[in-house]
Amino acid sequence: MANTPYPESYYAASANAVPPRPALQDDIETDVCVIGAGYTGLSSALFLLENGFKVTVLEAAKVGFGASGRNGGQIVNSYSRDIDVIERTVGPKQAQLLGQMAFEGGRIIRERVARYNIQCDLKDGGVFAAMTAKQMGHLESQKRLWERFGHTQLELMDQRRIREVVACDQYVGGMLDMSGGHIHPLNLTLGEAAAVESLGGTIYEQSPAVRIVRGANPVVHTPQGKVRARFIIVAGNAYLGNLVPELAAKSMPCGTQVITTEPLGEELAKTLLPQDYCVEDCNYLLDYYRLSGDKRLIFGGGVVYGARDPANIEAIIRPKMLKAFPQLKDVKIDYAWTGNFLLTLSRLPQVGRLGDNIYYSQGCSGHGVTYTHLAGKVLAEALRGQAERFDAFADLPHYPFPGGQMLRTPFAALGAWYYGLRDKFGY
Template identity: 80%
Template sequence: MLETQHTTSYYAASANPSPARPALQGSSETDVCVIGAGFTGISAALHLAEQGFRVTVLEAVQVGFGASGRNGGQIVNSYSRDIDVIERTLGADQARLLGDMAFEGGRIIRERVARYGIDCDLKDGGVFAALNGNHMKHLEAQKKLWERYGNTQLELLDDRRIREVVNTDIYTGGMLDMSGGHIHPLNLVLGEAAAFESLGGIIHEHSPVTRIDQGSIPVVHTAEGQVKARYVIVAGNAYLGNLLPQLAAKSMPCGTQVITTEPLSEELASSLLPQDYCVEDCAYLLDYYRLSGDRRMIFGGGVVYGARDPSNIEALIRPNLIKTFPQLKDVKIDYAWTGNFLLTLSRLPQVGRIGDNIYYSQGCSGHGVTFTHVAGRVLAEVLRGQAERFDAFAALPHYPFPGGRLLRVPFTAMGAWYYQMRDKLGL
């Protein structure tokens, strides 16, 4: 049964007011029809509206219903596979183009927040935390790599410094990225949607797309209407379903779980994360956490391959919370939810074109908050005839998961188990 409203998350409970947006009725025409009102779709729509395009966005449920309104809210730079992997795969020239965009998403977010006055609890600073010596060696290499591509806001943290920013004994060190940070993600996408509408953009909620008629003038159909457009942008990611089978074949929805505590006292909250940075560790199946604007601990982690909803999210995540912060052993959990992200075999995003006029971006593989904002700009550029940056992403090779759709979940889970064992053994 199709859901009709946001999940019961902390973000939905604390969302800024947003207008009701009617479902599509009847026929309309536009320059660009965007499918999906998450970060990718709204980012692209806003960039296009700023350039004078007529844009209509069709959303199956509500703005930010999917990963954009459920994620950890962390501004994490680069891609799920880093720039050095791209260098080895495609060479230095292609890596330079993609590397130049690796730190752009956070800048776009800050530009949007400042330009449109978006209230989303934006805070600067993100920490990558090392659980062992090998993690620390990785961070040392990552710092050199990122500095080579222009990120000069990095600081390595030794075992003393990490305890100054994260009050726990489980880390051996870390790296602070002041160009990272955190936000209330649902309020960010709601603010961007409002900015898009202020420029004349149209959003129809509760309008799931049933099919796309391809051709010189594509037609996007819903149950009660249709939109004719010069271009279509497909931005459904893990919530797209099988609308375009050729996209579903090379990706896999995965679930991640998040819990949120009751509000903490100011003294307790500031003792846990004194500088109010967000944190993610370096494990293969990582934990990530931060404080909300009203001093709750938002703690997430775990992956469910195939995106099934666990029966008891708190039971899965709370042990890691307490392992990290024993000080919270008696804290009450007010919210627990799951959200899906889209994984690719390469862990690199898939950006491309179907035919002459249907464009897509998907498969952020866990780095969606920043990459979706880059993707929105790149998609807007290619529709204006500036294809260089779009082509850099479109040239990335992508392959179906081994075993096809039937076996992709067990094969991927086996691979994850291997890397988890490496983490446990400190390898």
């Protein structure tokens, strides 16, 4: 049987030690079978276990193999489309409920880290950096919007103030969110998996779901075993493949690239980001960066539509890093990798149920670290019969990409090219 290791990355190289987990080789029964051991699957499993369910998690590779173990590690609130866009789409009542949940994911992460003593280099504070006056105006509106939903840990920063927290001359101002922050994403995933097992949950690695037999008691087949369950939660996101065709039709895997420098040392690192906040700019095709626990700069950006792996990641991302921090021109890049996230046409997550007993959440559209933790709680509530918050997500409208799967990549890339030009010329 094939053994899929982690891709080479800084996160894999610095991951906490964990015990090996077996592949499923039996026919078993459980209350809930969760497909995917990333943030969505593990968050669902934890909430279900805490409420008395018997839970089995199937992972095609290793815990955190996908986006959960490869992302930029930034705790960013709300959704990829903000609450005002949701309000215009679905009206004030549904938007009110979704708005109340928009800041919950970060709280769940911190609660998990504290309760289960997860060692993942958690740091508070995230900066949205404006490159134009128009972007600054958007941040001013965003602050008012978020405060309307009770989120008050926000500070607008003028050009002088943002220079105190980011040693970069590209920005005209920004907004600091002290409920944002950053983590070692793979170590968070590994810690949550250990928490699942501490509560009696079972995780099988190298056990891809290859077929689902639907029915009153659905069955998930793997290459060497099968799981019969009362409920299934599908949490594969960009790594689900075509296991559930109706989910694949309304989403598109996309790749993002990340590089990590050699250790910078305490002194140089402190000159770049004196308060150790994470940063993302306000462009449509945004760049994001932060310091690791051992004082490397982790810098990411760019999107590859259709999730192809670029031939030379460093050649794509290093120029972006040097534009922000030219003082790093002689610094060596130790790691470069890519990871996939799942894009929806609306850029809002897709949540729903197939039949009576197969639940899913997918399509975070690049905004998944906090949302996936919320999604796990919402899915667990639905399985317990409390569906109001689940329904608020499930009722969001979603559409297939124009032209179907054949044309979704070029259409999306064309749209990104257009918005990239708008960013470049400040529109």
